Amino acid sequence: MTYLAKPRLLAATAPRNALGYTRRDYEGAISTLCAGCGHDSISAAIVQACFDLDIEPHRVAKLSGIGCSSKTPDYFLGNSHGFNSVHGRMPSVLTGAALANRNLIYLGVSGDGDSASIGIGQFAHAMRRGVNMTYIVENNGVYGLTKGQFSATADKGSKSKRGVVNSDNPIDLAALALQLGASYVARSFSGDKEQLVPLIKGALRHNGPAFIDIISPCVTFNNHAGSTKSYDYVREHNEAVNRVEVILPRDRIETSYPPGSLRRIVQHDGSILHLRKLGEDYDPTDHIGAINHLQERHALGEIVTGLLYVDNSAEDMHRHLNTVEKPLNQLGDAYLCPGSKALDALNASLR
Amino acid sequence: MSAQPTPIHRSNDFVIKFANVNGSGSASANELFARAIIRMGVPVTPRNIFPSNIQGLPTWYEVRVSGEGWLGCRGGCDMMVAMNPQTWDRDLAGLDAGGYLLYDSTKPMPRSKFRDDITVLGIPLTALCNREYSDARERQLFKNMMYVGALIALLDMDFAVAERLVADRYRGKDKLIQANINALRIGHDYATSHLDCPLGLRIEAADKVGNRIFIDGNSACGLGAVYGGATVAAWYPITPSTSVIEAFTAYCRKYRTDPDNGMARYAIMQAEDELASIGMVIGAGWNGARAFTATSGPGISLMQEFFGLAYFAEVPAVVFDVQRGSPSTGMPTRTQQSDLLACAYASHGDTRHVLLFPEDPYECFALGAQAFDLAERLQTPVFVLLDLDIGMNERLCAPFDWDDERRYDRGKLMSHEDLEAGKNFGRYLDVDGDGIPYRTIPGTHPTKGAYFTRGTTRNAYAKYSETGADYIYNMERLRRKFATAKDLVPGAVARPATRPTRIGAIHYGSTGPAMAEALAMLEREDIHIDSLRVRAFPFGDEVMQFIADHDFVFVVEQNESAQLRSLLINEGEIDPKRLVRVLHYDGSPITARFIATHIAEAVTDRKVSPIGQPVRKVAP
Ligand SMILES: Cc1ncc(C[n+]2csc(CCOP(=O)(O)OP(=O)(O)O)c2C)c(N)n1
Ligand code: SF4
Ligand SMILES: [Mg+2]
Numbered sequence: 001m002t003y004l005a006k007p008r009l010l011a012a013t014a015p016r017n018a019l020g021y022t023r024r025d026y027e028g029a030i031s032t033l034c035a036g037c038g039h040d041s042i043s044a045a046i047v048q049a050c051f052d053l054d055i056e057p058h059r060v061a062k063l064s065g066i067g068c069s070s071k072t073p074d075y076f077l078g079n080s081h082g083f084n085s086v087h088g089r090m091p092s093v094l095t096g097a098a099l100a101n102r103n104l105i106y107l108g109v110s111g112d113g114d115s116a117s118i119g120i121g122q123f124a125h126a127m128r129r130g131v132n133m134t135y136i137v138e139n140n141g142v143y144g145l146t147k148g149q150f151s152a153t154a155d156k157g158s159k160s161k162r163g164v165v166n167s168d169n170p171i172d173l174a175a176l177a178l179q180l181g182a183s184y185v186a187r188s189f190s191g192d193k194e195q196l197v198p199l200i201k202g203a204l205r206h207n208g209p210a211f212i213d214i215i216s217p218c219v220t221f222n223n224h225a226g227s228t229k230s231y232d233y234v235r236e237h238n239e240a241v242n243r244v245e246v247i248l249p250r251d252r253i254e255t256s257y258p259p260g261s262l263r264r265i266v267q268h269d270g271s272i273l274h275l276r277k278l279g280e281d282y283d284p285t286d287h288i289g290a291i292n293h294l295q296e297r298h299a300l301g302e303i304v305t306g307l308l309y310v311d312n313s314a315e316d317m318h319r320h321l322n323t324v325e326k327p328l329n330q331l332g333d334a335y336l337c338p339g340s341k342a343l344d345a346l347n348a349s350l351r
Numbered sequence: 352m353s354a355q356p357t358p359i360h361r362s363n364d365f366v367i368k369f370a371n372v373n374g375s376g377s378a379s380a381n382e383l384f385a386r387a388i389i390r391m392g393v394p395v396t397p398r399n400i401f402p403s404n405i406q407g408l409p410t411w412y413e414v415r416v417s418g419e420g421w422l423g424c425r426g427g428c429d430m431m432v433a434m435n436p437q438t439w440d441r442d443l444a445g446l447d448a449g450g451y452l453l454y455d456s457t458k459p460m461p462r463s464k465f466r467d468d469i470t471v472l473g474i475p476l477t478a479l480c481n482r483e484y485s486d487a488r489e490r491q492l493f494k495n496m497m498y499v500g501a502l503i504a505l506l507d508m509d510f511a512v513a514e515r516l517v518a519d520r521y522r523g524k525d526k527l528i529q530a531n532i533n534a535l536r537i538g539h540d541y542a543t544s545h546l547d548c549p550l551g552l553r554i555e556a557a558d559k560v561g562n563r564i565f566i567d568g569n570s571a572c573g574l575g576a577v578y579g580g581a582t583v584a585a586w587y588p589i590t591p592s593t594s595v596i597e598a599f600t601a602y603c604r605k606y607r608t609d610p611d612n613g614m615a616r617y618a619i620m621q622a623e624d625e626l627a628s629i630g631m632v633i634g635a636g637w638n639g640a641r642a643f644t645a646t647s648g649p650g651i652s653l654m655q656e657f658f659g660l661a662y663f664a665e666v667p668a669v670v671f672d673v674q675r676g677s678p679s680t681g682m683p684t685r686t687q688q689s690d691l692l693a694c695a696y697a698s699h700g701d702t703r704h705v706l707l708f709p710e711d712p713y714e715c716f717a718l719g720a721q722a723f724d725l726a727e728r729l730q731t732p733v734f735v736l737l738d739l740d741i742g743m744n745e746r747l748c749a750p751f752d753w754d755d756e757r758r759y760d761r762g763k764l765m766s767h768e769d770l771e772a773g774k775n776f777g778r779y780l781d782v783d784g785d786g787i788p789y790r791t792i793p794g795t796h797p798t799k800g801a802y803f804t805r806g807t808t809r810n811a812y813a814k815y816s817e818t819g820a821d822y823i824y825n826m827e828r829l830r831r832k833f834a835t836a837k838d839l840v841p842g843a844v845a846r847p848a849t850r851p852t853r854i855g856a857i858h859y860g861s862t863g864p865a866m867a868e869a870l871a872m873l874e875r876e877d878i879h880i881d882s883l884r885v886r887a888f889p890f891g892d893e894v895m896q897f898i899a900d901h902d903f904v905f906v907v908e909q910n911e912s913a914q915l916r917s918l919l920i921n922e923g924e925i926d927p928k929r930l931v932r933v934l935h936y937d938g939s940p941i942t943a944r945f946i947a948t949h950i951a952e953a954v955t956d957r958k959v960s961p962i963g964q965p966v967r968k969v970a971p
């Protein structure tokens with residue numbers, strides 16, 4: 001574990017974003033995870049993404065379940081409210097929070113055990129419902145916090161640290177999210193910050209359920225030979241379909257890419273996703289194509305990463321419910337209570 | 352069979368039961384019958400007795416008519432409207448001697464199928480319907496209206512009252528009004544011309560209803576949630592609680608639709624299960640909206656871990672638990688009060704929850720609305736425990752009232768201004784000595800007041816801590832908070848006997864009306880009992896004082912394990928011998944006869960003199 005306190009003194013030259021905040025303003029408590037744990041890199045990527053997007057920290061609500069991964073919201077965005085709930089049930093808590101106030105940014109952080117094992121039901125239903133959120137699974141193929149048992153994302157044939165071979169079929173959460181109606185689906189690797197940060201930024205600016213499956217090696221229990229979630233294995237089998245850059249409406253600088261290799265997708269809020277294609281043609285707006293591609297590559301033992309799917313016209317849960325624009329948690333008595341006159345009329349109808 | 356007893360002669364005091372087939376559309380006709388009596392100024396209490404099935408199984412609708420105003424279940428049956436051949440034998444056997452049987456005489460029945468000690472009234476309902484209607488569905492539906500029409504004649508009721516009710520019900524649909532009145536008329540005319548009208552049983556117009564309203568408890572809960580300011584409801588269907596949400600939905604549409612743009616000032620989410628519904632409620636409560644769920648026993652079981660989280664992380668939530676026969680799936684369509692302990696100490700570890708026990712729809716509304724103030728003031732889950740008997744049956748009760756000066760008590764919230772002014776914010780700090788800390792709502796302030804909510808131990812400033820002292824500080828504060836709750840929850844309602852007595856009786860919830868009647872019956876036998884209706888947990892001091900003031904106290908409840916008694920013993924450190932169980936738990940509502948018989952026997956067995964000066968003891 002890392003017990004080193006972070007230096008609190010800031011260099012006067014530390015870069016500031018449009019709100020005048022430094023990266024430090026987006027950090028949280030000191031991590032208590034194992035040194036080298038993939039989850040810490042993801043926390044750093046979240047800090048970077050929020051800094052880059054000039055997000056006001058208090059406009060974010062962080063929610064998680066239980067696990068090493070679910071502890072991490074304590075370690076980033078210290079000026080945001082956080083809720084470390086119960087195992088496998090972050091999606092429902094997040095959904096309720098989102099119902100109460102449609103104007104915050106909801107960031108759900110979970111683990112593969114938390115989302116694919118105990119929480120698979122809630123995971124599925126939150127995607128179906130179109131909850132406007134960024135849902136991150138820090139996927140290490142094991143239960144880190146309970147000391148390395150296989151989780152439901154462990155690949156068939158992968159070997160545990162103790163030499164046990166997993167014989168169950170794995171759940172691919174990205175494929176599931178696609179099928180269930182998530183409108184932004186990505187996969188990435190905690191060891192690839194260049195790829196990860198923009199994917200998180202795109203998700204945070206997305207309207208609707210955005211899901212990112214992030215392979216995040218557990219150095220203590222699942223980083224050995226025979227594991228398919230180790231740093232080495234993921235580096236060797238990573239097949240990135242694209243590279244994303246997020247351009248905010250405020251700074252529309254055209255980046256120069258070779259013609260034909262760039263695709264622009266304008267999201268609901270005006271932000272632009274610049275997609276640089278890698279390798280063969282991959283269309284992230286083709287829902288069925290995306291599902292097929294994941295299946296095909298999985299059969300070949302490859303890990304497909306990048307922005308897998310995006311629907312920039314997706315609707316969210318509040319739209320389905322036709323709720324008022326003003327957050328429900330801010331409606332005053334006068335908007336909520338029908339009063340005594342209405343009650344008298346109702347009484348009269350009940351006689 | 353006994354020798355011919357004289358037919359029962361009683362006005363405004365009898366029980367009439369309708370035996371129907373589930374799904375045959377009888378419910379609305381039967382309800383019309385009950386309402387017609389109420390409109391004649393005579394109190395009635397109807398009860399649905401129905402199986403857990405949608406179509407084809409037997410159902411009964413029991414209407415107790417009581418000019419004296421007793422609203423509890425009475426037991427027995429003076430008249431049976433036997434419309435279900437399947438249950439004929441049972442229905443016939445359940446009729447009191449001297450009672451009346453109304454049946455469909457289209458097909459002749461052998462004499463052996465009847466009893467000689469009752470009055471048999473045959474009306475060829477099927478034949479009348481077949482003559483009048485060609486459509487199969489109409490034949491079925493209007494058959495129900497026909498027997499209601501016949502009853503109006505047989506019981507000497509006012510036909511015009513029923514006509515007006517039909518007109519009110521189908522206002523604007525003239526065709527339907529005419530068709531229904533026509534069916535009523537056919538039944539009425541047949542009875543008048545072929546049967547000896549009126550019978551010994553009669554309805555006499557009176558003035559005993561007053562300004563009371565007639566509504567079911569679940570609807571009242573839904574309305575209470577609207578008035579209580581609930582904006583988020585998350586639920587999963589389960590009998591007998593589903594209609595709480597249905598009512599909330601209907602009242603929200605009516606009262607909470609933005610007049611300018613038709614948008615909803617509420618959000619109702621049908622969750623995938625109860626784990627999710629309570630999770631949503633807690634997420635919404637954490638985020639500053641008033642949120643609730645409605646469920647029944649099995650749902651309560653599933654929600655346990657979340658209740659513990661909400662208790663420990665101090666998140667407001669309201670839970671309507673409409674209790675049914677348990678354990679397991681038990682008797683899903685029957686009534687019980689058997690979730691008390693599961694709710695009072697819900698979840699693992701040292702938890703304690705606030706419970707409210709409404710007696711009737713009026714209190715379902717009032718306590719239902721109050722639950723939201725309590726939940727936010729105390730930052731904890733609040734359970735409204737009603738049961739199927741009051742939840743799913745219409746009941747006469749006081750009209751709902753609301754004070755327009757009343758403002759929602761949002762509890763101890765730290766605002767942007769407070770934080771800006773530099774107020775010290777410790778999420779779990781007991782600033783006021785009442786155990787209730789201050790909280791902030793996400794989004795309040797850019798740099799101050801954010802905290803991390805967790806189910807693990809933390810210090811007063813919400814920082815992770817496994818230190819024993821921090822844990823104990825927190826648990827002792829939660830204990831103080833529960834003591835504070837004692838003074839905020841609705842107090843118990845005392846009903847002293849007409850004479851000094853050393854015997855007391857405690858009851859709660861839907862037992863109220865049967866209890867009141869039982870006390871009157873006992874008084875006639877010279878058994879005098881002070882009664883106390885408990886309305887909430889934690890128990891106020893008045894409850895312990897009441898027990899201290901009596902030699903022994905009957906605890907009357909509708910479960911097998913005497914759950915309220917256990918709570919009293921546990922929380923009040925009462926000598927168990929002083930609390931005598933009176934338990935009814937066969938799934939039917941408790942009756943006055945049951946209570947009175949059991950108490951009378953116990954009093955005789957104990958050879959105590961029921962009359963005497965109360966010994967004033969100080970509450971332990
Ligand atoms: C209801 C319940 N069951 C079991 C546990 C024990 N538990 C804690 S974390 C965990 C697994 C976490 O795995 P994962 O979500 O993959 O997180 P990781 O630690 O790998 O990041 C389990 C089983 C619990 N906290 N609650
Ligand atoms: S056990 Fe594994 S998942 Fe948990 S902190 Fe250590 S490396 Fe990370
Ligand atoms: Mg894991």
